[in-house]
Amino acid sequence: MATLTEAPPPLAPTAPQAEPPRRRGRWTPYWLLLPGMLWLLVFFALPMIYQASTSVQTGSLEEGYKVTWHFATYWDALADYWPQFLRSVLYAAAATVLCLVLGYPLAYLIAFRAGRWRNLIMVLVIAPFFTSFLIRTLAWKTILSDGGPVVGALNTLHVLDVTSWLGWTAGDRVLATPLAVVCGLTYNFLPFMILPLYTSLERIDGRLHEAAGDLYARPVTTFRKVTFPLSMPGVVSGTLLTFIPASGDYVNAELLGSTDTRMIGNVIQTQFLRVLDYPTAAALSFILMAAILFMVTFYIRRSGTEDLV
Amino acid sequence: MPLVNWFKRKFVVIAGLLTLAFLLLPNVVVTVFSFNKPKGRFNYAWQQFSTDAWKDPCGVSGLCGSLSLSLQIAFWATLGATALGTMIAFALVRYRFRARGAVSSLIFLPMAMPEVVMAASLLTLFLNMGAQLGFWTILIAHIMFCLSFVVTAVKARVMSMDPRLEQAAQDLYAGPLQTFLRVTLPIAAPGIAAGALLAFALSFDDFIITNFNAGSTVTFPMFVWGSAQRGTPVQINVIGTAMFLVAVLIVLTSMVINNRRNKQKA
């Protein structure tokens, strides 16, 4: 506090009239920012503008494209691909919820109960990262393969009857169904949920649990009234870090799904790289971006944690 | 009811360990299937034990070439993103300047954007500029999306640094350059290292953005992707297992060294 009132940061703006020659650092921040910002402007922001312009162009590959402000591309794209959009949101939301449900106990375990195993478990959570995620996703093909032990067990327990009735699986297959895609998404983005959860749980003073217990809260109440609210920043950033990449993903849908589980990422990829219908692909990707930004802003406002990064 | 009570007390531990098992199961499968000898082109069903693939990891054409390309790209992308990102992080924490909000959003947005969107728009740019897709376009893209993560990692470290340390250096006759080299940089080093490690992992493992902007160049993730369509050689599992082992080994060694150092201190 003393530093706040008495000693502002050393390079706080000083009164312009007192500017001795040695304060030559006035331009330093701009020089430091310049290369990186240029990079982001040219290779992140500028492409967005190009894409916006592409999305309102008409023409063909042979004759070239011209900007004709053809906004109908957006309507056509939405009309044609709304099921994939819906699916992307549903799958990503399901995977996010699953990640939260699965990830919270593990993050809690590492933060409060792991003791001397804490570092080892942390290593085991991060280590799979170092094997290419495509290889690991392919492994799910083996795990969920028809007639494999997992599917066999689910069949014996009649779980597949229920999930098939719900439309999540098809007959006695798991592979090439929505369940497999959601499972792959959950698996792939789980660490992105666990790490922020762990970070915010770890900051919680363990004595708060004791205090809550001392004040007549049962363990479940303690969790509901103390631990969970205090871990909200981790929950918010974890869900964002899971939902955003999951909604744009097309790898899991491609490797573990079928044509009936195609997500919007698959469509964009196909339009761009195979069909070469650039305006439609650009429009789709713009709609996805807008939808995500809208949802994220709304979500951050609602959860009241605006200082995530 | 002792069993129920035991379960109640251990609920978090059991659930957490189950999640951990879920996380590690694919790695176990990858490892086990690296010793498989599949019948067809695909390595999804267990046939018989064999160490053939381990004896000849580069036996599939294009595999080791793509691996070395991925390592090269990851190396240069890490270098570029770490340098640029560290500079931005220092500017953000240590200086006041105009347009701070705009700079922060420009750094935040790439992290809040689905990869396909960035991939597609970047390809639009390259196509419009008539750029030759390949090594350079991949490198440009990787530096772009790694940058924000490096900034975040370094920023966290620099922010937790006591500004009085630099003032103390100045007070003890160190000029600006000396202060930076002898105090600021060594103390910020763990944050920079964390950012670099993250950048390396992100770049090495990136598929979506690379797939859009690689042209006919094939990185390791793209090789795996292609083989999922054409047939998965066992060598992929060998390399996946080796990467996992190397990573765990490095982390464990550094932990042991750290522990020993801590014990010496105590």
Next chain:
Amino acid sequence: MKTTTDAGGDVRLSGISKTYGSFTAVHPLDLTVPQGSFFALLGASGCGKTTTLRMIAGLEEPTSGTVHLGDQDVTALPPYKRPVNTVFQSYALFPHLDIFENVAFGLRRRGIKGVKQQVGDMLDLVQLGEQARKKPHQLSGGQQQRVAVARALINHPKVLLLDEPLGALDLKLRRQMQLELKRIQTEVGITFVHVTHDQEEAMTMADTVAVMNGGRVEQLGSPADLYENPRSTFVANFLGTSNLIEAEVDSRSGEDIVLKAGDGKLVLPEARCAAPTTTGGKVLVGIRPEKISLTHADDAGGIPEGRNRITGTIAATSFIGVSTQYVVDSAVCPEFEVYVQNVDRDSRLAPGAEVVLHWSPAHTFGFDAAQSLLAGTTGSAGLDEEAAL
């Protein structure tokens, strides 16, 4: 740069001030710290004392005014070119360097070779010779504090600046380090400028104390002078406890002013009054709790003539060991505090007892009534404790 303790260790601040935007941290200030003295800047947090210190160190640029060290104008010199060193708040020891390298840092930056002997001697001076190869975080708070002092002193600065150097230590260690610092200062003879919010620390260590408040120096003087003759309510309350009575100037008799407080009369030596004394004017009269004698009303006849007296009722007592503290309600001042040494305890002095408070007029001080009675009391001291964390 080859700094020894020869002449020129005066610190002269002329018209120095610092503003941040619309906030004035330090109002134009003139201050001279004589060479070889132990000088304390005392005040609550936000009073501008640290900013003043940082301007001497060169870590803050003054908005106006100049800083002189001896005859040299150092206002435009960056910190690394000033023959001044600082012991930072919470020490700012370099965490990545060991104790030896921390202490050698300044010597090495000035390109001095063969630092081993010097560093060794310095570490011995602060009794840390054994710890040379440890990292700062392996030392206790008190040891870290001594490293910070050694790291600064080894450069033989003309002036050593100490920014709340003992703030992070517990009470017992703080006492010990106060004596230790005082010893070192006497030994090396360097000018020390010490910033603190702890009045006791300032009074025990410093030859001269400047009490700062709201970016201005309220009063400057020796600790005894400040304590015995405060010139404002802020100083009266910030250094120890004072009882303040509102009174009106009634008449004069020789060197003394006679004041009317309620029904009674109080006598105040004119030299000890910091306010204009026109008849009928309002004056605040102060007296320290330990200067007051307490006599039961039944024995009031035995009180010698010529003493200021006030009657009241004991509201509360608390036994402290060496003394007993009484709170007395009286017509002119509620909650009058009185500390009585435990020599012979009068058992009649219990809550509810009618008493007469009396003291020698020579201990009375007075100042302008147009200021807050509460300036410098616990409110701001509480803030300060927080800041020290």
